[in-house]
Amino acid sequence: MFSFQNIFSYQQQLSEGKTSCIDAVQFYLNKIKKNERLNAFVEVYAEESLSRAKFLDEKRNSGKSCGKLHGVVVALKDVICYKDHKISAASKMLENFVSNYNSTAVEKLLADDAIIIGNCNCDEFAMGSTNENSVYGSVKNALDESKVSGGSSGGSAVAVQAGLCMVSLGSDTGGSVRQPADFCGIVGMKPSYGTISRHGLIAYGSSFDQIGIFANSVQDVTKVLEVINGKDEYDSTVNQQKSLNLNLDFQSKKYKIALFRNAMEHQSLDNEIKKGIYELAENLKNDGNVVEEINFDLIDYIVPAYYVLTTAEASSNLSRYDGVRYGYRYENNGEDLTTFYKKNRGKGFGKEVKKRIMLGTFVLSEGYYDAYFTKAQQVRNLLSSQTKEIFNNFDAVLLPTVPTTAFEAGSMNKDPIAAYLADIYTVFANLTGIPGISLPLFRHSNGMPFGVQVLTNKHNEVTLLEFSDLLLKNYKRY
16 A cells, blocks of 8 residues: 655655556545545645656656656645646635646646645635635644644645645745644745745735745655755746755754744743753753854844735735736626725635735825834844844754644634734744744644744755754654
8 A cells, every 4th residue: 555754765666666656646635535624625636636647657667767756746735826727815806717827836846747636725815824714714733623724824734744745835924834834743844035936926925925845854845945946037036046956964963053032931932832942952952062042132023024014015916806807806786996896805805815905005005104114124124134143153043933832723713913923933034034944843732743943044945954854853752
């Protein structure tokens, strides 16, 4: 019977004739069917993925050269364009919309022989921390279905967590890969801003958005990142200098690591998570690494600055969805154009998206622009300059990923501000453009997993991945 440990061993089995791409795809299709209640997938490409698996088996058996992701079964978040397939951003606004082109990330996956098995549920337009803001309903956490999966890439996280695919892609604007990875007990990485092209990624906050990767190991994340990173003529914000050289050295090294004292002492942080990270820091010290606590006085400004800036960008990005050229169109009974727009957008967008559009419009409005938007940009600049100084002295930063383990489903509807504040540890990486990863090292007494977040300097994914592999191999506690 087919089983999956990691990409390397799977491809070795393929080369030795011990399994086939068809076996792998059929295995995942069966598991997806059995786990429909989790609501991880919006659409499954059953016939198409089996057909591609057959093509790849024939290609390999004929002796032709195979791509780096040959036969790897991948799921996509429902904000990443795949030509001739529906993409809706989990919104009524884009109901039945079909993409007429591939995102650059998808183009690169297919060029290296990956198999795309389906697209995954998410918070509407990637706005949310629980995956409960979706026109398709909530995604359930496979470890405890009374808990949320995390958001906004909850479907992509659960697809890997429940073994419904090998790896998946999400998007991370303020933690939307790392937070659900933490809640689901898997690896979730957000590369530096500009590492992966955003061409074909539905925009939420254009200066924050980045495609991220879910997997069960650092090596599998590395394998996918190696393929989908790199310059792209369709995205001017991509690092155009060179592609990442990910010939990593997974041997044990000694690192100099920073802990943010203000973050670890924050009142929102669960005591067991705090204890786990301090114990990890002590173990790292005992093994010859340097770990120092440093002050980071801007922590309380991070979440407000993030929400001012991202909602402003969302207000601008989502203005294109008006029901005229595309998008949900409410029946027009001869109303004027303003009423027509209001009905289209009022019925097409969900509550959370409308809330963020209104907030973004407010902070950009005359009389408030300097008080909010300009101030938030100044905080962002201060964060960036302080971050550069930190990485002049340290290899990496350790942080919690989220202040608590996975929330009870529905709990954040009672206190939406609590959901925003839960982003306190993840949005820092998006504001500054640095890479971050959540690693599943611990188990809470409540039975749920929690991770540690590792951050490194911008475009230093090599150190991030090497150190992360060390942590998972030597310091995992469950």
